[in-house]
Amino acid sequence: MSILRPLKLALVQLATGVDKAANLARARAKVIEAAKAGANVVVLPECFNSPYGTNYFPKYAESLSQPGSSQSFATLSEVAKETSIYLIGGSIPEIDPATNNLYNTSLVFSPTGDLLATHRKIHLFDIDIPGKIKFKESEVLSPGDSMTTFETEYGKIGLGICYDIRFPELAMAAARKGCFAMVYPGAFNMTTGPLHWSLLARSRAVDNQIYVALCSPARDLDATYHAWGHSMVVDPNGEVMEELEASEGIVIADLHNERVEEVRRGIPVTTQRRFDVYKNVAV
Numbered sequence: 001m002s003i004l005r006p007l008k009l010a011l012v013q014l015a016t017g018v019d020k021a022a023n024l025a026r027a028r029a030k031v032i033e034a035a036k037a038g039a040n041v042v043v044l045p046e047c048f049n050s051p052y053g054t055n056y057f058p059k060y061a062e063s064l065s066q067p068g069s070s071q072s073f074a075t076l077s078e079v080a081k082e083t084s085i086y087l088i089g090g091s092i093p094e095i096d097p098a099t100n101n102l103y104n105t106s107l108v109f110s111p112t113g114d115l116l117a118t119h120r121k122i123h124l125f126d127i128d129i130p131g132k133i134k135f136k137e138s139e140v141l142s143p144g145d146s147m148t149t150f151e152t153e154y155g156k157i158g159l160g161i162c163y164d165i166r167f168p169e170l171a172m173a174a175a176r177k178g179c180f181a182m183v184y185p186g187a188f189n190m191t192t193g194p195l196h197w198s199l200l201a202r203s204r205a206v207d208n209q210i211y212v213a214l215c216s217p218a219r220d221l222d223a224t225y226h227a228w229g230h231s232m233v234v235d236p237n238g239e240v241m242e243e244l245e246a247s248e249g250i251v252i253a254d255l256h257n258e259r260v261e262e263v264r265r266g267i268p269v270t271t272q273r274r275f276d277v278y279k280n281v282a283v
């Protein structure tokens with residue numbers, strides 16, 4: 001990896017509600033605020049234009065087959081261009097009009113407002129912890145079937161959505177394809193958040209010696225789903241660089257591409273792997 005300009009990353013822990021137009025307007029204002037603070041890559045949370053819940057996805061879903069007709073696409077593209085930043089647009093519920101399938105989809109825009117990448121959540125959030133939380137995204141959503149990485153002048157970035165972080169193979173594959181950072185818009189909850197959110201971010205960072213950023217919605221105790229919050233950036237050595245609490249805010253961190261090489265030189269697991277021993281892992 002060559003030395004590139006540092007990336008100033010902003011995570012917008014957005015307060016969202018039931019009014020889509022208000023969510024979009026608030027997201028736009030916060031992206032502008034982050035850009036004014038010097039950020040050159042800005043991230044929004046999972047389902048930033050709607051409340052998070054299977055009953056909401058069909059109602060809020062937008063088709064991306066004719067981007068001009070998507071209110072969320074237009075807002076993201078315009079504000080990325082206006083502020084000249086890369087915008088990782090959290091995620092939105094998407095409907096494919098050809099199949100009527102719904103997806104949890106993240107759109108990434110370049111500083112010229114052009115669409116750079118589209119990631120459909122690969123691993124759907126289906127869990128059942130008795131007495132605590134039951135959630136089944138697959139009741140309404142279909143899974144994406146490809147991994148997503150994109151190039152910037154600051155380095156290559158990998159993208160996952162929330163539950164995708166629980167699958168170390170995805171981050172590992174992205175790191176092995178040259179990504180120096182993984183970004184996950186996500187909305188953990190009050191059961192798994194305290195236990196696993198930070199642990200998973202630090203684990204993916206240490207596994208792969210890359211930066212990991214998680215961007216959550218702010219917690220809203222009047223909503224049906226209580227997001228954990230705690231948007232954070234972890235460095236390639238597994239240290240939490242910045243972390244918010246539960247309420248709305250913006251966290252900013254400088255990511256240095258060469259830090260990845262520095263950490264990998266110190267603990268060279270990247271070159272010590274024994275794929276000859278565990279090559280048949282997909283059994």
Ligand SMILES: NC(=O)CCC(=O)C(=O)O
Binds near residue numbers: 162164187
């Ligand atoms: N939105 C999600 O995918 C939630 C994932 C989550 O909370 C978890 O524990 O995993």
